[in-house]
Amino acid sequence: MSSSPEFPRIVSLRPSPHASPSLQSLRSMTLAAAFNAFKSSNLISWKHSGRLQQTLAGCIERTGKALHSGEVSTVKLWPELAGQGRYFDFRSNLIPASVDFAEESPLCTTLCKNGFRIRTVEHLLSALEAVGVDNCRIEIRNLNPEDHDVEVPIFDGSAKEWVKAIEQVGLKVAKDQSGNNCEKMAPYVNEPMHVWRSDSFVAAFPSQKVQITYGIDFPQVHAIGCQWFSAVSLDNSLYSEQIASSRTFCVYEEVEKMRNAGLIKGGSPENAIICSASKGWVNPPLRFADEPCRHKVLDLIGDLSLFAQFGSQGLPVAHIVAYKGGHALHADLVRRLSGMI
Numbered sequence: 001m002s003s004s005p006e007f008p009r010i011v012s013l014r015p016s017p018h019a020s021p022s023l024q025s026l027r028s029m030t031l032a033a034a035f036n037a038f039k040s041s042n043l044i045s046w047k048h049s050g051r052l053q054q055t056l057a058g059c060i061e062r063t064g065k066a067l068h069s070g071e072v073s074t075v076k077l078w079p080e081l082a083g084q085g086r087y088f089d090f091r092s093n094l095i096p097a098s099v100d101f102a103e104e105s106p107l108c109t110t111l112c113k114n115g116f117r118i119r120t121v122e123h124l125l126s127a128l129e130a131v132g133v134d135n136c137r138i139e140i141r142n143l144n145p146e147d148h149d150v151e152v153p154i155f156d157g158s159a160k161e162w163v164k165a166i167e168q169v170g171l172k173v174a175k176d177q178s179g180n181n182c183e184k185m186a187p188y189v190n191e192p193m194h195v196w197r198s199d200s201f202v203a204a205f206p207s208q209k210v211q212i213t214y215g216i217d218f219p220q221v222h223a224i225g226c227q228w229f230s231a232v233s234l235d236n237s238l239y240s241e242q243i244a245s246s247r248t249f250c251v252y253e254e255v256e257k258m259r260n261a262g263l264i265k266g267g268s269p270e271n272a273i274i275c276s277a278s279k280g281w282v283n284p285p286l287r288f289a290d291e292p293c294r295h296k297v298l299d300l301i302g303d304l305s306l307f308a309q310f311g312s313q314g315l316p317v318a319h320i321v322a323y324k325g326g327h328a329l330h331a332d333l334v335r336r337l338s339g340m341i
């Protein structure tokens, strides 16, 4: 693999004559824009990962109920050219899976552009990032063609359905419009950094590989209690075997409050593990004794994937240590890495 330094050979710049106008605008990023996107800073250095950018070998379509809205939606994943990255296509509105379009929302990660909003993107993006689907068009639709809001189906509350679907269809090396392979760039953290809100924090320390350590603490809910999970040398198989099947969890005594706030309308014992403060797990068995903590790692990977651009790796190469984090705090780390905060 070339060790040539700064400039990644990644972007396809010429709009395809067959592309829709909006897709053309997405592809009309200038060379300068791509170059700037990979400019290293004090905080991070973009380096070659030693891997080529990939995409799906075929299409995937899945339909299911959404957690918060309770509505049914369909997601179709399409192979995409190298350099295009991952982006949603909702009623022909293209929304890059980038922190630039992340909107703060309770209990999920939301992307929003020009009034079109896609909720609960984190489990799908977690699977795509971890398994190595670097370039992908994510078409999403729901039953009402007038809706400006849509939500990714929840399935069993984990990323298992997406990982299984990706493994079934397979991956291939992505080519750009000229038919060239593109190297995948990875962001290396240069110096310790952290973001925090009240008693929660996420920190990233320089490391030569991706490591994640996550802690949660629910002193009032004894069956969850204090848990730590560490993923050392995170790779595809560790993700698929140890993280992807960990489900969303919630505290039984808070369900009513969340429902009153218009959330989890589609929540059920089939798509979340539910824990009562007084009675313990409502719908056992768990898939792992520390399944809640592993699910936080799954969420973190999905949220940090929003740092990806032009088919690069989103997950920073660092030892990431998180404690009692949530989607908003995860997104803050991405903003910090981007120099936005």
Ligand SMILES: [Zn+2]
Pocket: 122, 123, 248, 295, 299
């Ligand atoms: Zn989640």
